[in-house]
Amino acid sequence: MLRVENAGVRFDGKTALDQVTVEVAAGEVVSVLGPSGSGKTTLLRAIAGLQPLASGRIVLSGHDLASVPPHRRGIGLVFQDHALFHHRDVAGNVAFGLRMRGRRPQEIERRVAEMLELVGLRGYEHRSVATLSGGEQQRVALARALAPAPRILLLDEPLGSLDRLLRDRLLDDLTRLFAEVRVTAIYVTHDQAEAFALGNRVAVLRAGRLVQVGTPDELWARPADADLARFLGQRTLRDGSIVRPEAVHVTSADGQGNGVVESAVRQGGAVRLRVRLDGGDTVEALVTTLEHPAPGDRVRVQIDAMEVERSS
Amino acid sequence: MDRHRPPLSAQAWRAFAYSVPLAFLAFFFVFPLAEIVERGLVTGGGESAWTVLTGADTRSVLWFTVWQALASTALTVLVALPAAYVLGRYSFPGRSVVWAVVTVPFVLPTVVVALAFLAVLPEGLQRGWAAILIAHVFFNVAVVVRVVGTFWARLDPRVNEAAATLGAGPFRRAREVTLPLLAPALSAAAAIVFLFSFTSFGIVLILGGPSYSTLETEIYNQAVRIFDLRAAAVLSLVQLACVALAVVTTTRLERRLAVRGQLRAEQDVVGRPRTLGEKAVVASSLGGLALFLGIPLAALVERSLAVGGGHSFEAYRALTQPTASLLATPWEAVINSLLYATAATAIAVTVGGLAAFAIAGSHTRRTRALDGLLMLPLGASAVMLGFGFVIAFDRTPIDFRSAPWIVPVVQALVAIPFVVRIVVPTLRAVDQRQREAAALLGATPARVWREVDLPIALRALTVAAGFAFAISLGEFGATVFLARPDRPTLPVAIYRFLGRPGQLNAAEAYALAVILMALTALAVFLVERVRVRRLGWF
Numbered sequence: 001m002l003r004v005e006n007a008g009v010r011f012d013g014k015t016a017l018d019q020v021t022v023e024v025a026a027g028e029v030v031s032v033l034g035p036s037g038s039g040k041t042t043l044l045r046a047i048a049g050l051q052p053l054a055s056g057r058i059v060l061s062g063h064d065l066a067s068v069p070p071h072r073r074g075i076g077l078v079f080q081d082h083a084l085f086h087h088r089d090v091a092g093n094v095a096f097g098l099r100m101r102g103r104r105p106q107e108i109e110r111r112v113a114e115m116l117e118l119v120g121l122r123g124y125e126h127r128s129v130a131t132l133s134g135g136e137q138q139r140v141a142l143a144r145a146l147a148p149a150p151r152i153l154l155l156d157e158p159l160g161s162l163d164r165l166l167r168d169r170l171l172d173d174l175t176r177l178f179a180e181v182r183v184t185a186i187y188v189t190h191d192q193a194e195a196f197a198l199g200n201r202v203a204v205l206r207a208g209r210l211v212q213v214g215t216p217d218e219l220w221a222r223p224a225d226a227d228l229a230r231f232l233g234q235r236t237l238r239d240g241s242i243v244r245p246e247a248v249h250v251t252s253a254d255g256q257g258n259g260v261v262e263s264a265v266r267q268g269g270a271v272r273l274r275v276r277l278d279g280g281d282t283v284e285a286l287v288t289t290l291e292h293p294a295p296g297d298r299v300r301v302q303i304d305a306m307e308v309e310r311s312s
Numbered sequence: 313m314d315r316h317r318p319p320l321s322a323q324a325w326r327a328f329a330y331s332v333p334l335a336f337l338a339f340f341f342v343f344p345l346a347e348i349v350e351r352g353l354v355t356g357g358g359e360s361a362w363t364v365l366t367g368a369d370t371r372s373v374l375w376f377t378v379w380q381a382l383a384s385t386a387l388t389v390l391v392a393l394p395a396a397y398v399l400g401r402y403s404f405p406g407r408s409v410v411w412a413v414v415t416v417p418f419v420l421p422t423v424v425v426a427l428a429f430l431a432v433l434p435e436g437l438q439r440g441w442a443a444i445l446i447a448h449v450f451f452n453v454a455v456v457v458r459v460v461g462t463f464w465a466r467l468d469p470r471v472n473e474a475a476a477t478l479g480a481g482p483f484r485r486a487r488e489v490t491l492p493l494l495a496p497a498l499s500a501a502a503a504i505v506f507l508f509s510f511t512s513f514g515i516v517l518i519l520g521g522p523s524y525s526t527l528e529t530e531i532y533n534q535a536v537r538i539f540d541l542r543a544a545a546v547l548s549l550v551q552l553a554c555v556a557l558a559v560v561t562t563t564r565l566e567r568r569l570a571v572r573g574q575l576r577a578e579q580d581v582v583g584r585p586r587t588l589g590e591k592a593v594v595a596s597s598l599g600g601l602a603l604f605l606g607i608p609l610a611a612l613v614e615r616s617l618a619v620g621g622g623h624s625f626e627a628y629r630a631l632t633q634p635t636a637s638l639l640a641t642p643w644e645a646v647i648n649s650l651l652y653a654t655a656a657t658a659i660a661v662t663v664g665g666l667a668a669f670a671i672a673g674s675h676t677r678r679t680r681a682l683d684g685l686l687m688l689p690l691g692a693s694a695v696m697l698g699f700g701f702v703i704a705f706d707r708t709p710i711d712f713r714s715a716p717w718i719v720p721v722v723q724a725l726v727a728i729p730f731v732v733r734i735v736v737p738t739l740r741a742v743d744q745r746q747r748e749a750a751a752l753l754g755a756t757p758a759r760v761w762r763e764v765d766l767p768i769a770l771r772a773l774t775v776a777a778g779f780a781f782a783i784s785l786g787e788f789g790a791t792v793f794l795a796r797p798d799r800p801t802l803p804v805a806i807y808r809f810l811g812r813p814g815q816l817n818a819a820e821a822y823a824l825a826v827i828l829m830a831l832t833a834l835a836v837f838l839v840e841r842v843r844v845r846r847l848g849w850f
Binding site: 144 | 468470471473475476478479480481484485488489492493495584587
């Protein structure tokens, strides 16, 4: 469906995107995961035609997009911070792309109602976008991008500006919605949970380069390098082997044991422990019990040998 | 400081700050205005007000006033938009210099602008409606570039990109996204340009020739040349009504167009021009504007040097010699202007500064009324003020017409609205927490004012003084009524020279205009040095 081939972008002599190749099949959602400054947004802007390529090419349904301006690409983009039209009401925002394609007024009205229904904003047609909450603005931005039925939908950290609770709820809504409309999409985020929840496959970018592409399971099981493993929350031991938190079992040891707890942070239902082993390595572990070791406690750490990745 | 004297109580201070400007305005603005109303509608023989109002002359003057103001506004917006776009979208070396230079024509006296176009326009086009329109565009382009450019530099460019991804081409993006979002700034700028063009005096008087007259120049003609005070008073009232109507209409329009959009920080919006095309747009917009603004001023300088076939400083040397055109040597006009402008600045800063403290300090209906009252001299126009002074202060014991201080007072009246508009926002912007912090650190209320408010106010007052000086220096519409023949100011002397034939007279007029331009530029340059950040659009 969409193929990005060896795409390169330079800003003022600095490389923002370097030889990136990604493919998205019809009906597939690919998450692009990376820290800020990794080139995620640049990749989306290049695909949308808002950022010229220095090298490589972008092919959509077999056609090279090089000479196609953004407004003729038929690609939907949901902007970070939404970029809504504040001089138009909710319906005016959602209808914009349909009007640009010269659709008939009745058809536009029907489609706008359908889109607002889809994102759960029925009856919001004539509200001013300035009066909406962050989550509602996000939904309008999504409805606006989806309304003209784009060939592919690009989302740039759409949940980035929202608070955590709202983000979790909208994440569920997005998962449901993507399944419902069978959209082909690229979802850019710096949040691992979002990337894994929405993407059939995840592409990891770092410093403008593609590090790895794979299903969430593949990434978790075989991260391409130690940096990625650390980015995902896994620990690399001195011998180069990679230890995932679920392979580490911690039991209290009453002064005995082989490590000291450095920190214990509750994350919802689990507690993430960081333990310094007597050998000098640091590992992380998840404990799901209510009672858990505190910082300073000596504990006994067992690492499940079957789960350890030997780096080759 | 005398520690034992009890400090002036805050309330007494505020009452003082409030009543001085009020008394000043009542005597020097409301009273002459009432005199105009009385002369126009009640006493003063000649034709009835109705006959003047419905006469063919009045209708043709009114028609010309309106259409030239509308045409000037439309043309100014068209000429200014490319530069506003470039300054609102791109950063490049020297951007802040361009920003300052583009403002120069706006602070130039109208007489200088008129002479610059007399100098640059070919023989047949020097006088007439075309010359008036082009001079108005030159004078006002800064308003549109600054107001619209500042706003444009804060519009989120991604909104435009969103429209592109939704299928809008460049033309539709401009029409459906950029223009509606710019509408508030565009209409505000257009309203200002319309008012300035509507009440423009010096440019129309000099470039209009005998056949083109606006309300403003017609008031002058009736009062000074034909001596029909009734007609002048009626026309003044028509002028006042038109300005009030225009202000009300544009305020309504602005409120309707106002968009509550998110604005972004300027540094997130403007970026370097990247492609060759972008660089060409930046270069051609700014280059075109530079030529449009620079050529008339260069021609003005050239003409001041053109005497007797070649170029020399002959005209400048002649300025120290007596001339048949004036009852003083031209050089004395320079001295008069500097003295008058200094006195006017002192009055404007004192009265306007006190008013600004009263207005910024509270939000009662009383202070809002003072605020509105202080803005009125702007709309009432300079010619009306001059005319009002002439008919109001013409009897004992208030026959001030030839008093030496009357010219500075009327110039101060023109400058006061600007002083207030510069100082009030600065005082209001003082962070209340700074005052609270000072108080918690042990400062008494008087000390808080001295340590926190005063230093900030001083800077604003300095900027305001610079502008008041520049405005007074170039003031023409009111001064021309009141300056005594033996004590002309620069603009008045220039106008007198223009009425005389002969190459040397013309060259002396151009030379005086160059001096006036240099003095104004110097005042504004010094202000720009003091001012660290932009205050409003001035």
